[in-house]
Amino acid sequence: SDLSAYLDEYLSVRSRVSENTHNTARAVTARFKCFLTTVGIRSISELNIKVLDDYIDYLDLAPNTVHNHLKELKIMLRRAVADGLLESNPAEHVTLPKIIKKDLHRMLEPIDLKIIFEGANSYKLYFEFLYYTGLRxxxxxxxxxxxxxxxxxxxxxxxxxxxxxxxxPLAKELLVQVKQGKKEDPLFPALYAVTERKLNDNLKKPRLYMQALLQAKGRPKATLHSFRTTFNNTLR
Incomplete structure (x- = not known):
């Protein structure tokens, strides 16, 4: 079976799932097609474990992204097996690069807190709420x-x-800064959102701002969740 035509047919099928699914499949198959052209493979019957292992080596991407690529290929080749074009799925036996988990939600050290609070500007009260309450x-x-x-x-x-x-309990460090307002009004209107998607978009801003402060001083990367980690380890 012509592999290029099969990839196009697969993309058409993936478009039925969702736009995001189709976009992911399109990105993966486009890169896979480039690789296949490079190594001169045209038929789906030529795909085997070695070819896919070579493809993994060909990808100059982060381990997480490589795993996502293979996940999409597994789905595609599983369909090829169901269609009778392959006897087995070679993607099931590919050797993947190891994902090394970074301690992104690390505990913030005193020097980190000093850097963050001194440069926090409009996010200062928000960061202090994270630090003194341990809330997400x-x-x-x-x-x-x-x-x-x-x-x-x-x-x-x-x-x-x-x-x-x-x-x-509300720490005295927070009490002295919070004034009474209308019950329905958010404490942090620039960050408040009803939907999870909008909330996550809003939270990117203080997260990236905090990370930029730490990076500028040569400190390791951390996340907003690091305040919760710090609270659980030192303040509670």
């Missing part, structure tokens, strides 16, 4: 004035991951 970045971004009980000096908020409300 999205939960803090969704706080409203109605979540703060000034009489009890506490916060009552919905913990999205656990899907339950939780009350925790």
């Amino acid at each position: 970045a999205g939960d803090v971004a969704r706080l409203t004035y109605g979540d703060i009980d000034f009489n009890r000096n506490s916060i009552t908020c919905l913990i999205r991951k656990a899907k339950r409300f939780h009350e925790l």
Whole structure:
């Protein structure tokens, strides 16, 4: 079977799933086609473990991306087996590069906190809420004035991951900075969002800002979740 024609047919099928699925498949098959042209393979029957191992070596990409490429090829070749074009799926036996997990959510050291808070600007109060409450970045971004009980000096908020409300004390460092407002108004209007997608988009800004501060001082990369890690290890 002509491999190029089969790849085009596969792309057509993947477009039925979703636009994102089709875009991913298109990117993978385009790179795979370039490789096949380079090594002179035209028929699907020529695909074997060695060819796919060579393709993995050909990809000049991060290990995570290589894994994603192979995942798409596995789906495609599984279909080829079902169509009777291959006896078995060679992608099932390919040797992949090892993914080394980085400690991105590392604990923030005193020097990191000094760098972040001194350069935080408009994100200072948001970063302080992360640091003194140990709440997740999205939960803090969704706080409203109605979540703060000034009489009890506490916060009552919905913990999205656990899907339950939780009350925790509000540190004096935060109390002195928060003024009373309308219950429905968000504490951080620039970050607040109803949908998860919009919330994640909004959280990119303080995350990238914090990472730029650390990078400028030669410090290791960290994430907004690093505040929670720090809280759990030192402040609780």
